[in-house]
Each structure stands twice: as C-alpha cells, then as structure tokens.
C-alpha cells in the first residue's frame with residue numbers, strides 16, 4: 289500500500305490539486321474534523337469508488353465552535369486517522385494548522401440566511417457561518433469535482449447545497465447515509481464522551497425517530513402529538529436528558545410542518561439532546577405521499 293501524502297500547506301495542496309485536474313484526474317473530497325470512524329469511512333469509500341483521487345481533510349475548525357463549546361477537548365488522533373485513511377487507500381490528507389487556514393487578517397465570511405438560524409443554528413448561533421466559510425475555503429484549496437457529506441448532519445447538508453447553488457461553486461455534493469452502531473446510535477466522534485450506560489440509553493434517539501416516522505406514515509396529522517410522544521420516549525430512557533429541539537420539517541427550507549395531512553414530499557425529523565455534558569444530534573429523512 290503506498291503511503292498517503294500528508295499536505296500541511298494551503299498553497300502546496302492547491303498546486304497538487306491543480307496538477308491533478310490538468311492531468312484529467314477526477315478528485316473526490318471528504319472534509320472531516322478527524323477522529324475518524326466508520327461513518328467517515330463510508331464517505332471515503334464512496335469517494336474512492338467514484339473518483340480517481342481522494343483527498344481527506346482533517347481540520348478541527350475553531351470558527352464553527354461557539355464560546356464554551358468543546359473546541360479544545362474535541363477528540364483528536366492523527367496517527368489513528370492516518371492508518372484508517374491508509375487502509376482505504378486515500379491519496380492525500382490535507383492537514384493544516386489554524387495559521388494556514390486563517391491568515392493574520394482574515395475577515396471574509398460566508399453568511400447564509402434563513403436556513404442557518406433554525407434548528408442547530410438557533411442553538412448554536414454563528415455555527416454555520418464557520419461551517420460555510422471553512423467548507424468554501426476547503427473547496428478552493430482542494431479543487432474537487434465532488435465532495436462527500438453525511439446525512440448525520442442533515443442541516444449541514446442543506447446549508448452546503450445552498451452555498452454551492454447560490455455561489456455557483458463548481459462542486460457536486462454527494463450525501464451519504466448515516467452509519468449507526470448496532471443498537472441504532474449514530475456514529476459520532478463525540479460518542480467517545482459517552483459512558484457505556486449513556487451509549488446504551490442513547491439508542492432511544494433513533495428509536496424515537498423511527499417512532500415519529502411511523503406515526504407520520506400511519507397518518508397522524510398533528511405534529512405536536514408526534515413531538516410529545518417522541519419527547520416522552522426519550523425522557524423515559526435517558527435520565528436527566530435535556531431535549532434542545534425535536535422538529536418535523538421539510539428538507540430544503542427547514543420549515544416546520546404543522547399539518548401533516550396537507551403535506552406531500554420529503555419529511556425530515558431532527559433532534560438534538562444533551563445527556564450529561566455530551567450533545568448528540570440525529571435525524572431521519574423519508575418521503576410522505
């Protein structure tokens with residue numbers, strides 16, 4: 289297995305990507321914050337299948353964390369990530385430091401309105417400015433033909449698609465299904481913060497999403513009823529849980545759907561909870577006739 293090339297500098301990465309493009313190679317890009325797990329690997333595998341060259345970025349972007357969030361303690365393990373990437377025959381890891389990404393006088397940010405102030409954006413104001421800005425920068429650095437994101441972060445997917453459409457960014461966005469533990473808990477780098485008991489209890493999050501989906505598909509009309517049944521199930525199973533939001537929305541503008549009988553199209557049920565100190569998000573997406 290050939291060693292992966294680890295690139296730390298923006299200009300070096302840009303030169304390599306430009307050369308690859310000129311050589312007719314199709315570049316697939318997987319942006320991550322590292323501490324890779326099988327969710328990330330599913331994105332990498334898809335990128336590998338669909339492209340000649342795969343670039344994975346590993347960068348814990350400070351600007352998408354709010355004050356008091358877990359930027360400093362976010363799990364990091366470059367050596368393990370490197371080995372996982374090597375097993376997947378990744379070609380390049382882009383691994384910059386903060387000074388490479390944000391030069392001294394950085395003052396340009398990407399602000400997407402409307403959808404970024406709902407759900408995650410309401411709890412984490414400014415989060416999506418950090419996300420959209422860093423993703424656009426990473427696109428300009430790695431120059432991919434296609435970029436791969438996980439449905440696990442449903443709102444992020446919607447925001448990135450908006451960014452690409454609104455600013456005519458020439459990158460195809462591919463969304464990959466959420467990878468879960470056997471018990472249903474969505475894989476996340478932050479799951480490492482959970483005790484075994486919390487991990488076991490948190491499987492109820494996916495069960496509650498499935499409950500919401502089945503109530504909707506059975507024809508329940510009032511969203512409030514669905515939200516309260518889901519909320520009760522979660523509270524019964526995770527002692528002391530704080531439910532930050534549970535929402536039933538469309539999957540484009542993230543508008544609440546209040547009367548389900550009048551609605552046809554994609555339904556996104558998403559939620560965020562805090563158990564002890566760990567924040568978990570998850571969602572389920574399905575079509576309703």
Ligand code: AMP
Nearest residue numbers: 320321322327437438440441466467475
């Ligand atoms: P992160 O390192 O958490 O920023 O995630 C990097 C990418 O991996 C994002 O596009 C995530 O949505 C995606 N991802 C994270 N967890 C999962 C998962 N369990 N299943 C699928 N994709 C995931």
